[in-house]
Amino acid sequence: MEDWEIDFHWLELKHKLKGMTQSSDLPDLRTILLLIGIQEYGRVKESFTKEEKQDLMHIAACTMLEQDGYYEFAGRDEDGWPHWDIAKPFTTKGADVQEKILKTKILEYFKKL
Numbered sequence: 001m002e003d004w005e006i007d008f009h010w011l012e013l014k015h016k017l018k019g020m021t022q023s024s025d026l027p028d029l030r031t032i033l034l035l036i037g038i039q040e041y042g043r044v045k046e047s048f049t050k051e052e053k054q055d056l057m058h059i060a061a062c063t064m065l066e067q068d069g070y071y072e073f074a075g076r077d078e079d080g081w082p083h084w085d086i087a088k089p090f091t092t093k094g095a096d097v098q099e100k101i102l103k104t105k106i107l108e109y110f111k112k113l
Contacts, residue, residue: 001104009107029099032106036060043080055081064105065090 001009014026020035021027027035037056038044040063048056062071062084071084092098 001107003100006100006103006107010103013107013110029102030057033057033060033102036063036106036109040082041080061102064102064109067105067108 011026014032017027017032017035018025021031023031034053034056037058037060038048040059041056059082062082065071066073066084069087070090072087074083074085076082092101
């Protein structure tokens with residue numbers, strides 16, 4: 001996908017997801033990762049702690065990168081939290097490039113829904 005296509009579809013997704021948050025602002029990457037993490041965790045709570053929110057964003061990132069073989073699902077712990085093993089190192093450098101990869105994977109994720 002071209003950069004402009006990613007930007008267009010990303011903005012389109014942000015507008016669609018805006019209604020799912022309590023904010024009047026468009027969701028940012030972190031918020032979208034949090035929403036995916038909650039979806040993949042499969043349990044909704046009234047609120048999550050700061051640490052749980054970080055864990056949920058990690059769940060989302062692992063889910064996105066599992067498709068390319070970077071992570072391998074290891075199972076769920078006794079509390080129902082999913083865990084992954086590193087299958088191969090993610091060596092892509094640069095925040096902009098990493099963000100573009102995540103955005104592309106997120107767009108693919110929502111297409112499948």
